[in-house]
Amino acid sequence: MESIGVLLMCPMYSYLEQELQSRFNLFKLWQQPPSKIPEFLKSNQRTIKAVVSNARVGADAQLIDSLPNLEIVASFSVGFDKIDLKRCEEKGIRVTNTPDVLTDDVADLGIALILAVLRKICPCDGFVRSGKWKDGDFGLSTKQFSSKPVGIVGLGRIGSAIAKRAQAFGCSISYHSRTQKPLKHYKYYDNIVDLAKNCSILVVACSLTDETRHIVNREVIDALGPRGILINVGRGAHVDEPELVSALLEGRLAGAGLDVYEDEPEVPDPLLRLDNVLLLPHVGSDTVETCNSMADLVLANLEAHFNSRPLPTPVI
Numbered sequence: 001m002e003s004i005g006v007l008l009m010c011p012m013y014s015y016l017e018q019e020l021q022s023r024f025n026l027f028k029l030w031q032q033p034p035s036k037i038p039e040f041l042k043s044n045q046r047t048i049k050a051v052v053s054n055a056r057v058g059a060d061a062q063l064i065d066s067l068p069n070l071e072i073v074a075s076f077s078v079g080f081d082k083i084d085l086k087r088c089e090e091k092g093i094r095v096t097n098t099p100d101v102l103t104d105d106v107a108d109l110g111i112a113l114i115l116a117v118l119r120k121i122c123p124c125d126g127f128v129r130s131g132k133w134k135d136g137d138f139g140l141s142t143k144q145f146s147s148k149p150v151g152i153v154g155l156g157r158i159g160s161a162i163a164k165r166a167q168a169f170g171c172s173i174s175y176h177s178r179t180q181k182p183l184k185h186y187k188y189y190d191n192i193v194d195l196a197k198n199c200s201i202l203v204v205a206c207s208l209t210d211e212t213r214h215i216v217n218r219e220v221i222d223a224l225g226p227r228g229i230l231i232n233v234g235r236g237a238h239v240d241e242p243e244l245v246s247a248l249l250e251g252r253l254a255g256a257g258l259d260v261y262e263d264e265p266e267v268p269d270p271l272l273r274l275d276n277v278l279l280l281p282h283v284g285s286d287t288v289e290t291c292n293s294m295a296d297l298v299l300a301n302l303e304a305h306f307n308s309r310p311l312p313t314p315v316i
């Protein structure tokens with residue numbers, strides 16, 4: 001395996017980097033000055049047979065075309081929206097991701113965002129730290145989570161895990177997805193606007209495709225309304241961000257909890273000044289336990305591919 005070239009697209013979890021370094025001939029793309037990248041790819045194109053990407057930096061058509069010996073793109077993420085799947089398919093390049101192992105963590109974080117927004121956990125923490133508590137109480141302005149109607153966009157692995165957790169809080173669950181699931185206890189809406197009209201908390205947990213880009217637009221935000229909150233643990237591009245910002249500024253939406261943004265790590269400036277918004281730096285699956293499992297899956301996929309064994313978690 002030491003002779004197989006693996007191209008790591010950006011800095012990743014150190015355990016993964018170390019393991020890749022010890023098993024393969026590892027190239028770190030970000031260590032190249034941007035102007036030297038084409039030359040670097042050209043001089044190593046014979047050796048590089050695998051690309052390791054993640055949710056932030058994938059593999060576009062240009063990169064794929066510049067690596068004629070590329071056999072596999074293994075992503076350290078469940079989402080593969082940054083990988084040009086069509087080009088991979090055309091060229092017979094395999095693609096793998098890291099599903100299942102991160103489901104619980106992302107779902108936990110979704111619930112944490114709901115609780116933090118409704119109960120104003122961060123402003124409360126700031127209130128204590130600033131010493132303002134000594135001058136008077138925080139003031140009664142927080143909202144209850146238990147028993148609120150929760151709407152979920154995308155009832156896949158992560159959406160289902162969020163639903164299960166929200167049910168334990170006594171919430172009624174409804175959802176919108178491409179197809180209705182045979183689930184008696186969850187109400188299905190074939191239209192996301194109707195889902196938003198009928199819930200207080202809308203959680204985005206679907207994968208990003210051409211169909212789901214900007215699925216949360218002005219109409220959906222207005223249907224959720226001035227008492228509703230939006231939680232996004234999917235991808236920033238699911239939400240029309242300027243529309244979200246104006247709805248929050250104009251009081252047409254009560255609050256938002258966001259782990260993802262359209263142009264990460266850029267976050268729209270007005271959001272930074274709103275205290276009904278909780279902003280996280282895309283950390284849904286970032287626990288040590290889960291990142292170890294994700295790294296092991298990336299390694300297992302690469303090892304399987306180069307030993308001609310079935311891939312543990314193939315996308316294509």
Ligand SMILES: O=CC(=O)O
Binds near residue numbers: 055076078079102285
């Ligand atoms: O966003 C994180 C992932 O796709 O794993």
